[in-house]
Amino acid sequence: MPPRDPNSEIIIDFVVNKRNGVKGLVDAGIQTVPELYILPVDERLEPNKILTTDSIPVIDVSNWDDPVVTESICEAAGKWGFFQIINHGVPLEVLDAVKEAAHRFFGLPSEERSKYWAGNSPTETVALKTSFVPQAETVLEWKDNLSFRCSPRDLESFPLWPPLCRDEVVKYMESAEPVIRKLLEVLLKGLKVEEIDEAREYTLMASPLVNLNYYPRCPDPDLTAGVGPHSDISTITLLLQDDSGGLYVRATDEDSWIHVPPVNGALVINMGDILQIMSNDRYRSIEHRVVANGSKDRVSVPIFVNPGADAIFGPLPEVLETGEQPLYKEVVFSDYFKYFFSKRHEGKKTMEFARI
Ligand SMILES: O=C(O)CCC(=O)C(=O)O
Ligand SMILES: [Fe+2]
Numbered sequence: 001m002p003p004r005d006p007n008s009e010i011i012i013d014f015v016v017n018k019r020n021g022v023k024g025l026v027d028a029g030i031q032t033v034p035e036l037y038i039l040p041v042d043e044r045l046e047p048n049k050i051l052t053t054d055s056i057p058v059i060d061v062s063n064w065d066d067p068v069v070t071e072s073i074c075e076a077a078g079k080w081g082f083f084q085i086i087n088h089g090v091p092l093e094v095l096d097a098v099k100e101a102a103h104r105f106f107g108l109p110s111e112e113r114s115k116y117w118a119g120n121s122p123t124e125t126v127a128l129k130t131s132f133v134p135q136a137e138t139v140l141e142w143k144d145n146l147s148f149r150c151s152p153r154d155l156e157s158f159p160l161w162p163p164l165c166r167d168e169v170v171k172y173m174e175s176a177e178p179v180i181r182k183l184l185e186v187l188l189k190g191l192k193v194e195e196i197d198e199a200r201e202y203t204l205m206a207s208p209l210v211n212l213n214y215y216p217r218c219p220d221p222d223l224t225a226g227v228g229p230h231s232d233i234s235t236i237t238l239l240l241q242d243d244s245g246g247l248y249v250r251a252t253d254e255d256s257w258i259h260v261p262p263v264n265g266a267l268v269i270n271m272g273d274i275l276q277i278m279s280n281d282r283y284r285s286i287e288h289r290v291v292a293n294g295s296k297d298r299v300s301v302p303i304f305v306n307p308g309a310d311a312i313f314g315p316l317p318e319v320l321e322t323g324e325q326p327l328y329k330e331v332v333f334s335d336y337f338k339y340f341f342s343k344r345h346e347g348k349k350t351m352e353f354a355r356i
Helices: 006-017 019-026 069-077 093-104 108-118 156-160 167-187 198-205 272-277 335-339 350-353
Strands: 056-059 080-085 126-130 146-151 209-215 226-229 236-241 247-250 256-258 267-271 288-290 298-305
Touching: 006 019, 019 108, 019 126, 019 156, 056 156, 069 080, 069 167, 069 209, 080 093, 080 226, 080 272, 093 146, 093 167, 093 209, 093 298, 108 126, 126 247, 167 198, 167 298, 226 256, 272 350, 335 350
Parallel strands: 056 080
Antiparallel strands: 080 267, 126 146, 146 209, 209 298, 226 288, 236 267, 236 298, 247 256, 247 288
């Protein structure tokens, strides 16, 4: 990584070392985007790269047993890697409450928020962070996030979680769990896996992670990245976004980007790398990115449905049954996770770790 200019070192110290986050920078009254956050021109999302003639499907899942529904899900998972679901059964109040909880937490004074800073938090199951991996990034992302590990064992440390938002996070996770199961059942059936036994369940969904993502209002959002292009490493991700907009996914032409318009009450579903690997590329984890907002603070709440730390994943035997060659080797999830967090967001590069 090239050395940063002296002003950037001052900003790093304030944002990262002093644990103020980018929210602290905005609260301090910053009027322009600091150099440290300015993307090289070729990495910005230029308007001519946005495709407005395509959109990801919105699927009504009120009847999970309807073959039209299950086929639409599997088809979207292969073609777009992304779709939105409506009538999924997670109450609107639960969705609204967790978004409000995110605003409440990030509305705390910096000293209060920073009690949960990664490495300083009273429990490893909650961590406040800024950008993605600041020590590996030349340009930082305009985002802070509070991350909750949400397996049943992690929930034992609930008393140490921030009281201002913990009930809402747990309620959201609990309400989303049946939807996660249904989606995985349908997607796995599409890969000829008829039943998700205990071992499969561990590999598919043992360690969910809920993030409260916070993108404070940005003086010039075109110059910077809320989140840079990446694919998620999860099996699947369920994402709740607010009404700000700003999420873009890679179009099928592999070059342009498609906006994911906010749909009230919907959840955005995307395939993660793990499911692409397990499906031997039948399902695709698609790159996505976020542009921060120039007029308001944006929040989003993803649930990353992750394998257990020591789970080993690779192309499923059911998929390779007909003699198809595996495109990926078997990998331990914690190794894949560590690799993802050892570098900046770099498109789909993490998948190289598993590719044969
Ligand atoms: O904020 C969003 O809409 C998406 C965030 C995201 O891609 C992530 O946290 O992995
Ligand atoms: Fe993501």
